[in-house]
Amino acid sequence: MIKLISNTMFKPAILMRALVTIDADTNAARAIVMDRNTGEVYHNFKLVNQIHTFVVPHIHTLGNTLLVGILDDNAVYDCKFSDSIMAENINVNAV
Numbered sequence: 037m038i039k040l041i042s043n044t045m046f047k048p049a050i051l052m053r054a055l056v057t058i059d060a061d062t063n064a065a066r067a068i069v070m071d072r073n074t075g076e077v078y079h080n081f082k083l084v085n086q087i088h089t090f091v092v093p094h095i096h097t098l099g100n101t102l103l104v105g106i107l108d109d110n111a112v113y114d115c116k117f118s119d120s121i122m123a124e125n126i127n128v129n130a131v
Contacts, residue, residue, distance in 0.1 A: 052094055056069055
C-alpha cells in the first residue's frame with residue numbers, strides 16, 4: 037500500500053482596504069466623504085472626536101477621486117471641502 041503525504045500550505049487571502057483619515061476642526065459638526073465623479077455619498081457622520089477614519093471602496097486608492105468636507109450645523113462657520121483626495125491602501129492581514 038502506498039501512502040502519499042501532501043505538504044500543502046494555505047496562506048490567508050490578502051485583504052486590502054482603502055482608508056481615509058479626517059483631522060477635523062473642533063468647531064465642525066459633521067464630516068462627509070463622497071465620490072467626486074458620481075456624487076455618491078459614502079459617509080455622512082456627526083463628529084465626536086477630532087480625528088476619524090473611514091473605509092471607502094478600494095478603487096479610490098488608484099486615483100484622486102474623493103471629495104471630503106466638514107460642515108457646521110448651526111451655520112456659524114463656512115463649510116470646507118477638499119477635492120482630489122486619494123485613499124490610503126491598507127493590508128488588513130498585516131495590521
